[in-house]
Amino acid sequence: MAMANQKLFIGPRIRRLRREQGLSQTDMAKSLSISPSYLNHLERNQRPVTASLLLKLAELYEIDVRSFAAEGAARTGPEALAEIFSDSLLRDLGVPRYELVELAHNAPAVADGIARLYTAVKEAGRGAPVDGDGDVRSLVTPENWVRDYIQAHRNHYPALERSAETLGGALSDPLSMAEPMRRRLKDAWGIDARVVPQSQLGNSSQLYDAERRLFLMSSQLRSENRTFALAYQLALVEFASVIDAMVAEAAPPDEGIRQLLHMSLANYAAGAIMMPYGRFLASAEEHRYSIDRLCGDYGANVEQVAHRLTTLSRPGARGVPFFMLRVDPAGNISKRYAGEKFPFSRFGGTCPRWNMHTAFQFAGQVVPQIIETPDAHRYFTVSRTIERPIKTGLSASLLAIGLGCDIRHAHKLSCADSFDLENAPVTPVGPACAICPRIDCAQRATAPAGRMLAVDRQRKTISPYPFVAG
Structure with a gap:
């Protein structure tokens, strides 16, 4: 297991599970054959969770070990918080990343609250009205509210x-x-x-x-x-x-x-x-996640199959954890789903280095790519155009979807067979430009937040906004 070589602190998730089950600390401790004081230490992140205890939690409460223990299980992760605190309203606070990591993992509901307030502030700046009852949640756009709900449930019900x-x-x-x-x-x-x-x-x-x-x-x-x-x-x-x-x-x-x-x-x-779960998962594994073959088996289209692939998170019967985006030619994101960690900006658009928009130049073709995020995680992705549900006869009816997964799963995908996964070219990508740490990026669209610019009028660099590292 991935957690075997590192200490695992998931106290808030254990506390949330206990409360969802309607259990007291004494009741849960008894079911796990540990003392209430030890459980209290676990919930307060004063003790790491052992692999054996994690497996016992999975057995008793029917949870999936990987998703429960995964770093990305926090609903509003450190990356999203970094994006929020890079805003001009907050950047002068200089909140260090380790504090954002602690907040995301130790107080996930608080992190969610900050994200909701930030979204509301952004919408208020666009002139969105508060409803008649003064509920500031009405400032959050409907699609963002629903998108957050879906992601909080890992797109699985x-x-x-x-x-x-x-x-x-x-x-x-x-x-x-x-x-x-x-x-x-x-x-x-x-x-x-x-x-x-x-x-x-x-x-x-x-x-x-x-x-x-x-x-x-x-x-x-x-x-x-x-x-x-x-x-x-x-x-x-x-x-x-x-x-x-x-x-x-x-x-x-x-x-x-x-x-x-x-x-x-x-x-x-x-x-x-x-696409009933058990049969679809079996077909996906048999066809090695070939979207075209799954479309043929289930009479579905590319988008329907791609979306379904992001939902395969049943405990004990998980598929490859995919993420998916859908964009129009103008770059507007209309769908964003993830079965596990999602490597892109929560509040902004996509990195221009990711080949999603290249798909519009090769309509109907699959555009594969291996990308690497600033934290050195690699993902195998494919992008391709799709048509809108209703025929219009207009070229603007095309959309593009991007589907990807952690590189460690790529060997399970038929579309990766032509790749030498160890030696294929890797494209460095980043989150929103305002928080991207990559210095030499010719596609950078905005200056990085909280960084001192290193502009010299006597010298032009590849990046329009060079900055001091560190």
């Missing part, structure tokens, strides 16, 4: 997975799941699904008319997206109580965010219905 696996297995069809799902909607719920001209739907691509019990899909939806639309509508009715309970527990600050979260969870469930 056991209750939805179990329900979707049962339903998806029952509806499985080697030709297409679309027809079994259409029949299920009709027979079990009295909902008639139809494909209609786009003109009948206005600016909608799909619409449920509850009064007439009609589910309408645009004729301009691509075939895989029609299948997904049926799965989405099925998830809304089949898993209504499960999703309602999850949304209620999440307590979104306003109705708009509530609806967006509900939609996101139904989207998740739709993917899980189309």
